[in-house]
Amino acid sequence: MELLRLPTDAQVVDIACGKGEFLIRLAETYGARGLGIDISPFFIAEAERRIDLRTPGGGIGFTRMNGADFKPDEPERLDLASCIGASWVFGGHAETLEALYPMVRPGGWIVVGEPYWRQEPPEDYLKASGIAKEAFGSHYSNAQAGERLGLDLVHAIASDKDDWDRYEGLQWYATNEYASTHPDDPDLAAVVERVEKDKETYLRWGRDTLGWAIYLFRRRIRRDQ
Incomplete structure (x- = not known):
């Protein structure tokens, strides 16, 4: 969170925001303003309850809609756009980066969370989990997807076992x-x-x-x- 160093009143959007924790922390840390989007009415209700408790009267709102349908009022104006753990909204990791890219200003942030293969996935695992091998790439290919688009990978936080x-x-x-x-x-x-x-x-x-x-x-x- 501290690495972002957002300006005061930063304009942000979080696609598939869940219960709003990331946005709430941005509001607490930077006074960020913006929108959380999720298709679940239960998550939206809980996000609204939490932000009213922790940052009442702030500039973060939540709305229920398909994140793929969101378009900011003006392109290239947001300080940060994020989609953490929900690249399926846009059809994949690279597609998510492509969708978020025109939303942020030059110098702005795109924050995404994405699985990756640690090793070649065994066929038995793919069958048992129902995950297609092509659904995810490697840690390296996730990084390269942004670089090819014109983004710099500034930091990555990988979960351990x-x-x-x-x-x-x-x-x-x-x-x-x-x-x-x-x-x-x-x-x-x-x-x-x-x-x-x-x-x-x-x-x-x-x-x-x-x-x-x-x-x-x-x-x-x-x-x-």
């Missing part, structure tokens, strides 16, 4: 807790079966195969630089 263990493990824990307190839920068996399948897939293959990183790209002052 401990981060993955915590992320996955909290889902197992939450499912177990829910099962113990809601034994009569008619959907419980299906939920537990899915989570157990995902757990096995992660432990057998996913932990060593799939990575995740947040990429901080900066738009060059001149595209041909």
